[in-house]
Amino acid sequence: MKALKSLLDRIAQRVNINLRELEFDVMPIAHHLVPLKQMTKFYAFYGITPNHSLSLEFRHSSLAGSYFLGRCRTNHSILYKTDVRGDELQKKGATFTFNGHTLTLAEDEIIDVQDSYLVKTLVHSYSHDPESRERFFVTNTLSCHYANIHGSPTDGSFLGPFATVDLTTMYDCAIGAYCYIQAGEIGHFHADPGMVWARSRGDFNFVYHHPLDRLKPYIDFVPGKAPTGVFMDFLEVRKKDFERVFDVVNLQRPKGIPSNASLDRYAVIKPKMHIAENVLVAQRAYLENSYLGKGANAQENCYIINSRLEGDNVTAHGAKIIDADLGNRVFVGFNSFLRGCPHCRLTIGSGTIVMPHTIIDIDRPLTIPANHFVWGMIADEADLAQNSMPLEDFARIDGRLYRGNLLFEGSGAAFVAAFQKRIEHILLDNGALFDGKRYKGHAQRNQNISVNTIQPYPEGRLKGMYPTILIQP
Amino acid sequence: MKALKSLLDRIAQRVNINLRELEFDVMPIAHHLVPLKQMTKFYAFYGITPNHSLSLEFRHSSLAGSYFLGRCRTNHSILYKTDVRGDELQKKGATFTFNGHTLTLAEDEIIDVQDSYLVKTLVHSYSHDPESRERFFVTNTLSCHYANIHGSPTDGSFLGPFATVDLTTMYDCAIGAYCYIQAGEIGHFHADPGMVWARSRGDFNFVYHHPLDRLKPYIDFVPGKAPTGVFMDFLEVRKKDFERVFDVVNLQRPKGIPSNASLDRYAVIKPKMHIAENVLVAQRAYLENSYLGKGANAQENCYIINSRLEGDNVTAHGAKIIDADLGNRVFVGFNSFLRGCPHCRLTIGSGTIVMPHTIIDIDRPLTIPANHFVWGMIADEADLAQNSMPLEDFARIDGRLYRGNLLFEGSGAAFVAAFQKRIEHILLDNGALFDGKRYKGHAQRNQNISVNTIQPYPEGRLKGMYPTILIQP
Numbered sequence: 001m002k003a004l005k006s007l008l009d010r011i012a013q014r015v016n017i018n019l020r021e022l023e024f025d026v027m028p029i030a031h032h033l034v035p036l037k038q039m040t041k042f043y044a045f046y047g048i049t050p051n052h053s054l055s056l057e058f059r060h061s062s063l064a065g066s067y068f069l070g071r072c073r074t075n076h077s078i079l080y081k082t083d084v085r086g087d088e089l090q091k092k093g094a095t096f097t098f099n100g101h102t103l104t105l106a107e108d109e110i111i112d113v114q115d116s117y118l119v120k121t122l123v124h125s126y127s128h129d130p131e132s133r134e135r136f137f138v139t140n141t142l143s144c145h146y147a148n149i150h151g152s153p154t155d156g157s158f159l160g161p162f163a164t165v166d167l168t169t170m171y172d173c174a175i176g177a178y179c180y181i182q183a184g185e186i187g188h189f190h191a192d193p194g195m196v197w198a199r200s201r202g203d204f205n206f207v208y209h210h211p212l213d214r215l216k217p218y219i220d221f222v223p224g225k226a227p228t229g230v231f232m233d234f235l236e237v238r239k240k241d242f243e244r245v246f247d248v249v250n251l252q253r254p255k256g257i258p259s260n261a262s263l264d265r266y267a268v269i270k271p272k273m274h275i276a277e278n279v280l281v282a283q284r285a286y287l288e289n290s291y292l293g294k295g296a297n298a299q300e301n302c303y304i305i306n307s308r309l310e311g312d313n314v315t316a317h318g319a320k321i322i323d324a325d326l327g328n329r330v331f332v333g334f335n336s337f338l339r340g341c342p343h344c345r346l347t348i349g350s351g352t353i354v355m356p357h358t359i360i361d362i363d364r365p366l367t368i369p370a371n372h373f374v375w376g377m378i379a380d381e382a383d384l385a386q387n388s389m390p391l392e393d394f395a396r397i398d399g400r401l402y403r404g405n406l407l408f409e410g411s412g413a414a415f416v417a418a419f420q421k422r423i424e425h426i427l428l429d430n431g432a433l434f435d436g437k438r439y440k441g442h443a444q445r446n447q448n449i450s451v452n453t454i455q456p457y458p459e460g461r462l463k464g465m466y467p468t469i470l471i472q473p
Numbered sequence: 474m475k476a477l478k479s480l481l482d483r484i485a486q487r488v489n490i491n492l493r494e495l496e497f498d499v500m501p502i503a504h505h506l507v508p509l510k511q512m513t514k515f516y517a518f519y520g521i522t523p524n525h526s527l528s529l530e531f532r533h534s535s536l537a538g539s540y541f542l543g544r545c546r547t548n549h550s551i552l553y554k555t556d557v558r559g560d561e562l563q564k565k566g567a568t569f570t571f572n573g574h575t576l577t578l579a580e581d582e583i584i585d586v587q588d589s590y591l592v593k594t595l596v597h598s599y600s601h602d603p604e605s606r607e608r609f610f611v612t613n614t615l616s617c618h619y620a621n622i623h624g625s626p627t628d629g630s631f632l633g634p635f636a637t638v639d640l641t642t643m644y645d646c647a648i649g650a651y652c653y654i655q656a657g658e659i660g661h662f663h664a665d666p667g668m669v670w671a672r673s674r675g676d677f678n679f680v681y682h683h684p685l686d687r688l689k690p691y692i693d694f695v696p697g698k699a700p701t702g703v704f705m706d707f708l709e710v711r712k713k714d715f716e717r718v719f720d721v722v723n724l725q726r727p728k729g730i731p732s733n734a735s736l737d738r739y740a741v742i743k744p745k746m747h748i749a750e751n752v753l754v755a756q757r758a759y760l761e762n763s764y765l766g767k768g769a770n771a772q773e774n775c776y777i778i779n780s781r782l783e784g785d786n787v788t789a790h791g792a793k794i795i796d797a798d799l800g801n802r803v804f805v806g807f808n809s810f811l812r813g814c815p816h817c818r819l820t821i822g823s824g825t826i827v828m829p830h831t832i833i834d835i836d837r838p839l840t841i842p843a844n845h846f847v848w849g850m851i852a853d854e855a856d857l858a859q860n861s862m863p864l865e866d867f868a869r870i871d872g873r874l875y876r877g878n879l880l881f882e883g884s885g886a887a888f889v890a891a892f893q894k895r896i897e898h899i900l901l902d903n904g905a906l907f908d909g910k911r912y913k914g915h916a917q918r919n920q921n922i923s924v925n926t927i928q929p930y931p932e933g934r935l936k937g938m939y940p941t942i943l944i945q946p
Contacts, residue, residue: 050933054940448931455923460523462946467527470943 004039004062004464007076011115014140018156022190024174026142026158028224033119033144034080039464040456042081043246045266046072046471047449052087053108056471061113062456062464071110082118083283083300086111087442088151088429107134116141121159122148122300122317144177145227146235146301148317148334160193161227162219162318164334164356177221178210178231180334180357193221196357196375200418204410208376210359211405215377218337218359230361231337234320238286238303241268260434262443265451267298276311280430280443293328295432297443306342314426316356324348327370331423337361353391353419373416376405391416477512477535477937480549484588487613491629495663497647499615499631501697506592506617507553512937513929515554516719518739519545519944520922525560526581529944534586535929535937544583555591556756556773559584560915561624561902580607589614594632595621595773595790617650618700619708619774621790621807633666634700635692635791637807637829650694651683653807653830666694669830669848673891677883683832684878687850691810691832703834704810707793711759711776714741733907735916738924740771749784753903753916766801768905770916779815787899789829797821800843804896810834821847826864826892846889849878864889 012030019026039062046068048054055071063079072086089109095102111123112135121143123136136153143149143159150166157170160177169185176193183199191197194210221227245266254269261279263269269281270288280297281287290304293311298304303320312329315321319332323340326348332338333356340346344362348354349370360366360378368374368384373394376387386404397412408415427433431441456466485503492499512535519541521527528544536552545559562582568575584596585608594616596609609626616622616632623639630643633650642658649666656672664670667683694700718739727742734752736742742754743761753770754760763777766784771777776793785802788794792805796813799821805811806829813819817835821827822843833839833851841847841857846867849860859877870885881888900906904914929939 048928048930048940050930050935450928450931452925452927454925455521457521457523458921458923462523467521468943468945470941472941 001036001040001463002461004036004078004462007062007078007465008034008036008117011076011078011117011140012142014115015142015156015158018140018172019158019174021172021188022174024158024190025223029144029158030117030142032224032226033117033142034078036464039078039080040458043453043455044079044466045451045453047451048471049446049449051445053089053091054471054473055108055110056469058454058466058469061466063454063466068111071108072112073110074113076115077113078117079113079121080117081120082123083121084111084113084118084123085283085300087446088124105134109134109136111136111138113138115139116143118143118149119147120145122150124148124150124317144221145232146318146335150317150334161221162231162335162357164318166334166356177227178215178219178335178357182356193219194357196355198355198415200410200414202410203414203418204408204412206406206408206415208355208406210357210377214379215359218361234303234337238268241270241286242266242284244268260431260436260444262431262446264446265449278432278434278441278443280432280441280446282442295427295430297426297430297432310350312427312432314423314430327351329423330354331419333358340366351391353423358387474509474513474936475934477509477551477935480535480551480938481507481509481590484549484551484590484613485615487588488615488629488631491613491645492631492647494645494661495647497631497663498696502617502631503590503615505697505699506590506615507551509937512551512553513931516926516928517552517939518924518926520924521944522919522922524918526562526564527944527946528581528583529942531927531939531942534939536927536939541584544581545585546583547586549588550586551590552586552594553590554593555596556594557584557586557591557596558756558773560919561597578607582607582609584609585611587612589616591616591622592620593618595623597621597623597790617694618705619791619808623790623807634694635704635808637791639807639829650700651688651692651808651830655829666692667830669828671828671888673883673887675883676887676891677881677885679879679881679888681828681849681879683830683850687852688832691834707776707810711741714743714759715739715757717741733904733909733917735904735919737919738922751905751907751916753905753914753919755915768900768903770899770903770905783823785900785905787896787903800824802896803827804892806831813839824864826896831860 012026015026044063053071056068057073059075061074061077068084090105092105092108094105116138138154140156141154144161146162147159148164154170156172158174162178163175164180166182168181168183171187173189175191178194179191180196183197194215196208198206219229219231257275258277260277261275263281264283266283267281267285272289273287274291276294278295279292282300284301285298286303288305291308295311296309296313298315299317301318302315305322307321307324309326310328313326314331316334318335321338324338324346327350330348330352332354336354336358338360344365347367351371353373355375358375371391372388373391374388378384378387395413395416401408429441431443433439434444456464485499488499517536526544529541530546532548534547534550541557563578565578565581567578589611611627613629614627617634619635620632621637627643629645631647635651636648637653639655641654641656644660646662648664651667652664653669656670667688669681671679692702692704730748731750733750734748736754737756739756740754740758745762746760747764749767751768752765755773757774758771759776761778764781768784769782769786771788772790774791775788778795780794780797782799783801786799787804789807791808794811797811797819800823803821803825805827809827809831811833817838820840824844826846828848831848844864845861846864847861851857851860868886868889874881902914904916906912907917929937
């Protein structure tokens with residue numbers, strides 16, 4: 001186990017050097033994050049398909065539970081139950097447009113993770129950084145439970161539990177628990193817990209701060225201790241259900257799944273689920289007693305329980321939907337927590353957009369009308385009145401809006417348009433719009449994946465470490 | 474599936490070129506051997522431990538069910554449910570003695586399999602070829618169900634079902650069903666089914682031919698058809714039991730196993746087994762309602778059912794023991810088939826040696842005394858009288874002995890001594906003699922193996938083929 005311990009130390013030291021200007025010390029966090037003794041028992045995973053170009057290169061990485069699809073590389077990294085998903089990587093010669101310039105990829109895109117701990121973190125490959133298109137690096141980074149690095153080159157950063165960095169290039173930043181940051185390029189920035197920030201330079205700036213006293217019962221993180229609160233408890237009681245799907249080599253595909261829908265082999269599907277056409281259920285999604293209408297998608301780490309989603313719904317990574325009825329094309333952003341109860345259902349009308357990292361937790365029935373925009377912390381009608389607005393009204397903002405803990409500056413129209421464009425892109429990519437011929441997406445392409453498990457050395461000095469593994473097409 | 478098909482064709486053509494002098498055509502055999510449709514469903518396995526030096530290199534090999542431990546390499550090979558076990562490979566600098574010369578290994582030994590089909594074949598790494606110590610190659614070889622290439626460089630050969638090539642270097646040979654060949658270097662040799670040949674040039678020559686009419690009910694092989702007979706039927710009805718052990722990622726270790734005994738994770742352990750100290754149970758062994766005394770070993774593909782083995786027993790690869798009582802240190806050679814019945818138990822006294830590829834199949838009780846040597850086909854007392862001899866008497870032979878289908882030439886003493894030396898070596902290697910400090914063997918070293926599964930492309934042109942995989946320490 002010696003090699004694993006010294007790897008842990010080395011990574012923490014490197015992250016600390018990167019964060020020295022912020023005077024942020026990850027050491028007390030680092031040693032609590034990775035269960036050394038468990039690291040020998042975990043498996044890592046990678047998938048192979050003819051549709052994703054393969055280039056895995058693991059060198060003395062310790063990796064557990066990872067899910068590599070598409071080109072990837074990792075080096076001295078501890079990826080502990082982390083999803084690294086390269087299925088949107090572009091190939092050499094692909095073009096992309098940035099600020100009016102059309103650029104061509106000189107090489108296939110790859111994901112490259114070096115000297116990082118990523119604890120139950122999602123790393124996805126939707127690229128955006130115009131400066132580093134071919135290589136998605138995540139270097140000298142320490143990321144806590146259920147964080148989310150979404151399409152993000154990052155270098156020398158800390159992410160607290162349930163933090164999301166979305167379409168962001170970030171250098172030497174410390175991002176607090178449950179922060180959502182989608183801000184283009186940022187550096188040497190320290191975000192306090194519960195910040196929700198979406199910025200497009202020159203267009204708009206959306207900044208919301210969760211009230212810390214109300215956030216604390218949901219997620220509380222003190223360095224040197226495990227995170228606590230409703231989010232962790234919610235996940236903890238459902239952990240057992242995942243053990244079964246990871247313990248069996250060949251799972252029976254549940255019956256009644258349409259041939260153009262895709263159920264990941266490592267999702268938990270409890271009774272009674274209705275799954276319609278073009279539905280995509282990703283790895284580690286958890287579905288129970290719910291209805292997923294045509295083209296709905298359930299992304300990684302999301303939970304959908306006792307709920308009805310009419311169709312073309314996007315339930316983003318880590319979102320939880322309990323006792324709720326969602327109309328058509330409702331978007332629920334990353335790590336949102338929407339909880340009704342059997343006698344107080346949450347109803348959300350068609351076309352409504354729930355901002356990432358929104359908490360709606362009610363003990364009386366609550367209805368959010370169609371085509372609204374919702375954000376922040378909502379426990380009742382009063383919160384809803386403050387933290388929502390018809391999309392049409394939001395699109396009319398031009399200038400500055402203060403509303404409770406929200407500051408919005410710039411063009412509401414640009415903000416709403418950007419959101420709707422992205423939802424369209426997600427539905428298209430996920431195969432929600434597949435018509436039997438056109439618009440094939442993940443739901444149709446990811447159906448047949450060979451999932452491979454790899455294991456570390458079981459004892460000795462290298463205990464918990466993996467051998468060097470190179471896999472090429 | 475195109476790539477897999479053309480690989481199959483290419484290998485068969487190469488084997489045919491090698492066997493052109495023997496006018497042996499493997500084409501009709503080749504196309505029947507590998508279930509193309511199944512090849513996408515099978516997994517391949519490799520184990521990692523700190524005790525075995527690792528160097529796996531799979532390049533466009535199609536491999537299923539293989540078990541690589543220790544250095545290995547394979548190339549364009551189809552290894553279909555084959556065990557390749559490199560756990561006796563020697564390291565660079567190790568010395569060995571051959572005909573009085575002491576030689577030193579210039580490199581670590583490796584196993585190298587190229588352009589071969591190996592169907593449910595065992596390939597083991599106990600080296601012997603003085604000309605090719607560092608590299609164990611198995612090139613342009615087609616081997617049928619349950620064949621056994623034991624420590625053998627081989628080049629351009631065909632092995633029929635249940636054939637064993639033991640400590641033999643073989644070039645361009647065709648070895649019939651159920652042949653056992655341990656003859657040093659052979660080339661351009663065609664062995665008819667059921668030949669049992671053990672030769673040490675200058676010392677002894679043991680040649681037995683199973684009577685073909687009596688062998689046929691046990692194993693019958695017609696090119697272009699699957700093998701048939703008692704052996705195949707016996708395996709077929711027990712196939713289901715193996716599915717469970719291969720379908721579950723983490724199996725519970727059965728209780729009551731001594732800490733110095735080793736049960737492979739891919740063995741079938743049915744109720745009620747007694748497993749004593751220093752016992753070694755290898756991969757794909759099948760144990761049911763039996764007693765394994767101290768230091769007994771159950772090697773790959775062996776079956777021990779309703780039997781009692783007192784201790785220090787060697788049950789070699791592929792041997793089957795049913796309704797039998799075996800005294801201390803009874804050796805049962807490769808692929809032997811010993812079948813009593815509930816009311817007609819087979820009893821074998823201590824120290825007795827059962828020659829590889831011996832069939833003892835009785836419908837009345839039969840007792841073989843202690844310290845005897847037994848070979849060939851035995852159904853009753855009369856057969857036993859012809860096909861057995863006290864070891865002491867056998868050791869007295871000096872010259873030529875004809876007895877039934879047996880011809881023995883040379884020194885009986887050398888023959889018996891060589892056998893006993895080998896048994897001693899097997900017990901030592903397997904850890905049967907471990908005293909808590911000294912004589913650690915496989916039973917103690919192989920307890921903690923990380924077993925990894927790998928899978929082929931699930932669809933497309935490469936369906937059934939694997940990506941290139943390189944694994945180094």
